[in-house]
Amino acid sequence: MGALTLKQFSDELREWEFIEGEGIDPTDSFGVSLRLSIRENQIFLAEPNDPSTPWLTDKGRLFFDGMFDKSSSNQTNWESFFLDISELMYFIDHLNLHKRNAYSFIFAFENLSLETLNMLYLLKQNCSLIELRKVESYKGLNDFEAQYQLSSSTDKPKLHMSTLGILINTNPRYEGYVLNLNLRQRFLKGNFKLLNIGSMLDLTFPIYNLGSNFTILKSLAEGVHLSCQDVKNAEFPVIITNTELFKRNDAKIFTEVLKYTSVLDTAWNGVNVLNHNIGSVGIQSLNKFLPLSTEDFINFFGLYYINVSLNSTANIKKLVELHLLDIFKSNSTLSNKIFVDQNTNSLNELVYGKGQHKLFNNYFHLPTSLFLEDNETYINTQGSIKRTTKLINFKKDSKTNWQITRKFYANTKSVLFFNNTRDNSLINFDCVNSFNFKNYVNFQFYAVQTLTSLSFYLTKRNLPLLKPSNMNIKPTRTKVLNTKVKGWLDDFFNGNGKDSFSYNSSVLVNCSKIMRSSTSNFF
Structure with a gap:
């Protein structure tokens, strides 16, 4: 007599039909290696794959339940979106030329890979209208x-x-x-x-x-x-x-x-x-990005959220509620503002509905790929390099964060901004292939001996810099x-x-x- 199992269990989980793949746990900052069982572009089982850490929490086992959304969504007109954004930024740049208080385009991000973060940094250098902001409201030290x-x-x-x-x-x-x-x-x-x-x-x-x-x-x-x-x-x-x-x-x-x-x-x-989270160390390694503040919500013509949910982030939720109460209302603010939601699902559409015709007038949702639909790189909290491989292809109309940001960067290169004469003379890295761009990312983040095609993949861990003991700098009073x-x-x-x-x-x-x-x- 065989084992007594449910009929539904035997129909759903057949081990010989699974495809094994390797990934990382994105629910904490360590990025523990996982062994994933995949069938029909969906994840059914997640198990620990690191011999030194044979343990996995419930969040690491069940996080993929919130990744797959089978609800039908409208097709995104990518060409029309980038055309409208380019025309709007060109118009705002002309307006800033004759105005004392310049309007800005705020990019708020969280949980970004190193490739997307570097492309956003190049985008900021190329266009003076864009301001990069963190979601979390802490000002950490990142000198070392x-x-x-x-x-x-x-x-x-x-x-x-x-x-x-x-x-x-x-x-x-x-x-x-x-x-x-x-x-x-x-x-x-x-x-x-x-x-x-x-x-x-x-x-x-x-x-x-x-x-x-x-x-x-x-x-x-x-x-x-x-x-x-x-x-x-x-x-x-x-x-x-x-x-x-x-x-x-x-x-x-x-x-x-x-x-x-x-x-x-x-x-x-x-x-x-x-x-x-897994992307916090990479954000602090590149530059010291300021968090979102009340000053950012005074003179802006658009908010661009990348991997951000307004309902689950206390800092942004408070700022939006204050803005709906006309706390930051002034005569110099624009009435027509845009809201761009770059997420896997349209999570912020309900928040946009509350501020429609009062805070924002246009809403754009850019569907991005899932966590395991792209080859991405992260630095965990120990300084180790964690990489993800493309294992599934669930969303057909979506694009990766790197592809969307690079398209945005390419459109700004084709527009002549009047207030950007200093940044236009900078030398930026422009590459169509993401694999070659990874070598530039490696050069930005770590000191390497040779910049070859394999230098990025041979790097396993960063080399931390410690504060010298002979630094006699008088600290400020706190x-x-x-x-x-x-x-x-x-x-x-x-x-x-x-x-x-x-x-x-x-x-x-x-x-x-x-x-x-x-x-x-x-x-």
């Missing part, structure tokens, strides 16, 4: 790689040398489960203590919570805290924080404060910054705010906008509702 990514101190060989860890406003179980597994394995070996400054967390192993006030760091530096003895006697201590900490105005001095506690010295740098750090809620299924897949997955949304209703009483 050690200021925005995890250092080698979190690797298993060096982590075994450490006897103390300090978490500052971060939840590694939620943001980076690979790091949480390494901390758990280090704790089980013994002689390791983990201190936490923030909310009470359940990391599946014991931790010591010091409180949630930011002034605890000040007391550690002054030597009046009870845990100062643990810090003083620790060997190779490790400090882990995240990019959410840099939303505070006084966050840039926390490394300076830790120097007085003997946590950091010239021989050991244990500061680690955990990112929240006022420390006596407030609490961000409070964490244990919600592992819904990413709250940190990735582009969790909030659109029906399975993860239902799991999140069940978990919040059973574990808390304030939802």
Whole structure:
């Protein structure tokens, strides 16, 4: 007698009909390697493929549920769109020539690959009307790689040398489960203590919570805290924080404060910054992009969102609501503004409907390819190079982000802008083939010995630059705010906008509702 299985299960999952492929997990900043089972251009099963990390969260297993949308959509007239945009930008450029306050075209992006990010940077250099903005409202430090990514101190060989860890406003179980597994394995070996400054967390192993006030760091530096003895006697201590900490105005001095506690010295740098998505490190590696602010919503003639959902991003949602209340209303603002939504699905159409004929007059949806429909490259939070391969071909009318941005770049090259005389003399890289463009991306991001056709694919990890110990630069004065750090809620299924897949997955949304209703009483 055979095994008792459901008839529906046997009809859906037949292993001999699957095509195996390799991909990465886009729901966190590590990009763990996955083994995907594909049939009829759809993903049915995701399993871990990295021998060193044989673990995968529920988000990594079920994120593809929100990728496939079988609803019928209208065909996109690509030629008409680029023609209208070129004419509008040419008209605005003439208007800016005779106007004191120039109008701008705001490009807001999140979760971009290195190829698309470099093409956007070339587009900004070629056209002075375009302003590049991040979605998240934090101003991190990116002078050195050690200021925005995890250092080698979190690797298993060096982590075994450490006897103390300090978490500052971060939840590694939620943001980076690979790091949480390494901390758990280090704790089980013994002689390791983990201190936490923030909310009470359940990391599946014991931790010591010091409180949630930011002034605890000040007391550690002054030597009046009870845990100062643990810090003083620790060997190779490790400090882990995240990019959410840099939303505070006084966050840039926390490394300076830790120097007085003997946590950091010239021989050991244990500061680690955990990112929240797979594309955050690449954005900080190229340039220091400013976040969206209220000043950007005063003089603009169009918003161009790339991989952004307004309903799941608190910063943009607040700015749009303020704009609908005429907070930024002035006599110099344009009444005819355009809204361009470059996403896999028309996620922002409902938000456009609220501001139609008041904030925007035209809406364009540019369908982009899915996550596994293009060959893309990312830098994870450890500095390793993660690449995706094209495994499926689900959306027929869609284009990749690199193709759309390059077409936009080609149209701006054919238009003569009056206010762009300085940028027109710059030498830009123009290439039709995306594979040759990858070598330019490699040259932009990393120092290589030779620029050949294989230099991009041979690069496995960036070489981080550390801050020299002999730099005696007087820092600016910063006022420390006596407030609490961000409070964490244990919600592992819904990413709250940190990735582009969790909030659109029906399975993860239902799991999140069940978990919040059973574990808390304030939802």
